[in-house]
Amino acid sequence: MKRIVTGVVALALMATAASADIKIGAIVSETGPASSLGDPEARTIRMMVEELNTRGGIKGEKLKLVLYDDSGDPSKAKTFATRLVEDDSVVAMVGGTTTGTSLAILAVAEESKVPFISLAGAIEIIDPVKPYVFKTPHTDRMACLKIFEDMKSRGLVKIGLISGTDGFGASMRAQCLTVAKSSGIEIVADETYGPKDADMTPQLTNIRNKPGIQAILNSGFGQGPATITRNYAQLGITLPLYQSHGVASNAFIELSGAKNAEGVRLPGTALLVGELLDPKDPQKAVVLAYKASFEKAAGGAPVSTFGGYAHDAMRILTGAIAKAPSAKPAAIRDAIEATTGLVGTTGTYNYSKTDHLGLDLSAFRILEINNGGWKLVQ
Amino acid sequence: MRLSSKQSTLLVLAALMIISPFFFPSNYYYRVGSLVFVNAIAVVGIVILTGYAGQISLGHAGFVGIGGYACALLPVHLGVPPALAVVLGAVLSGAVAYGVGRPILRLKGYYLAVASLGFGVLVAMVLANEGWLTGGPDGIKVPDPGLRALLESLGITLTNPQFWYAFCGLVLFVGAWLALNLHDSPTGRALRALHGSEVAARTAGVDVAKAKLNAFVISAVYASVAGSLLALQNRLITPDVAGFMHSIELVTMAVLGGAGSVLGGIFGAALLTLLPQVLTVLQDYEHVVLGLVMMLVMIFLPAGLIPSARRLLRGRGE
Structure with a gap:
């Protein structure tokens, strides 16, 4: 010693x-x-x-x-x-x-x-x-606000929330629930999943069956969101799917399969889309x-x-x-x-x-x- | 006068606790010291359960979690003072251990290991998932017990790490003293008897199920107090403390140092708390070195470091 x-x-x-x-x-x-x-x-x-x-x-x-x-x-x-x-x-x-x-x-x-x-x-x-x-x-609150802003611009106001129970998912879920009302969004379903779960079809089926539902938001990080995206395609759900900023990476597209992930929206930083930015965008050079x-x-x-x-x-x-x-x-x-x-x-x-x-x-x-x-x- | 083994153990422990700070160049060393003491308190509980009674628990971190969260939840939700929350947490841990252990410990073999494993995982899951109560996976803040401020008003000014070094050291000393006393008491003798042979112990009139239950409850209380002290000094607690890996760490510490001896358990806790700090220089190999140390000890010193060293010192004559 x-x-x-x-x-x-x-x-x-x-x-x-x-x-x-x-x-x-x-x-x-x-x-x-x-x-x-x-x-x-x-x-x-x-x-x-x-x-x-x-x-x-x-x-x-x-x-x-x-x-x-x-x-x-x-x-x-x-x-x-x-x-x-x-x-x-x-x-x-x-x-x-x-x-x-x-x-x-x-x-x-x-x-x-x-x-x-x-x-x-x-x-x-x-x-x-x-x-x-x-x-x-x-x-996380800003991520929720940004997503809700985009949903409203598409006229989607009744949504289902599905969240991971890890730190990231739980924190974002709480923030989204807090700011939903003031953003004019109604959360009609609120499901959770374990970060290592291999199948989320029951939760997604539950959410899909809510009357009047217009979109689904997943607050989660890691494997879960990719599984959800795959299950989403398997169940043939056609509602718009939003993911969190936590999965903003190319690995997410690979994990979920490009076909399944087609049309998924998420808030991300300029880093992912450096080449697509307007040349006048001040972030372009830095990124x-x-x-x-x-x-x-x-x-x-x-x-x-x-x-x-x-x-x-x-x-x-x-x-x-x-x-x-x-x-x-x-x-x-x-x-x-x-x-x-x-x-x-x-x-x-x-x-x-x-x-x-x-x-x-x-x-x-x-x-x-x-x-x-x-x-x-x- | 020849010192008994109990007295010499306590003397060595006290001397190390008091002399070490003279070599501490900064508060960081007090912080590491207090973490050693916290882990050692929980490990002394494991020594009673595993070393004395020969039972294995793979869920002791669950009790660490109960003790830790008691210090956060009782003051926040019910306004209980944190110092009292430590006691209530320990009582709750003891009661839960009684409830879990009573049916299980009537059985022989590995049932306790399996049941406690499940129990520990359950506690960690509840703490992580019941966010409305526990703050979820990001943890919850723990209020200041105000003991340091109390000392300050008495004219003793200590930095935060110094205070927790002294306080956890004191609790560990009391814990070790109680555990050593237990060793030679009728209860302790009963535990050691059933460790040797349950059948023989029963024949000699030991209520085996009750003795095992006692050991399990006592060790749960130790773990709970350790969890409380950790939460109070970190001012934050997260569900990881109740996790499976933490349970394994505690058992590893006890086995490495020597599960049969209180000093061995404390030494094991010190070694496994200090090693990662020393090994940050070669952090990529930390797990390799830890694994290697464990393997070498298990192969060459199966009784654990301290008991093996003692035997060596005494020579073959004994």
């Missing part, structure tokens, strides 16, 4: 000895149940730090990254956050792949006054506003540049929305460090809060004292699956 303690101490000393550079910390769920989110995040963060350093760092100083994998466990995330702040003496943190890990990290960030940019969806992270906590992904460098660094693995969140967080953070008068956590925090007009892959960020998310609904684009690819609606 003593040997382990001395070993840890020695490692810690070695780490501090080498730190004349600017040190930033990252905690992501590279392994575990949220690894499909955390893995592209970790790759993006590593890639961007490397890129920045080959370009000469920030103001001549190299960026040093300390990245820990919390495997999706909030208790581990909290320990690593304590470690980053207390032991590695980082000036800022990025990460928190899931809402649970983000909430665990933000408690440490607030207590030790180190800025933290979260990569998780839930609105609780930045509402109420906490001085040292920011986030880059749009909230294509990130896509190219990620796919090169990841050996051909496709970009995902989640890597995009990490990209935006790193852009905001490195931009703030460059602008801040000193590399002290408090100065960096002020510079992050002063970020405006920063074009990321997710949207254009305008942080302020009262808004630590900085995105509006225009960040989302409604995409439709068309011939095995994506089509911009509107």
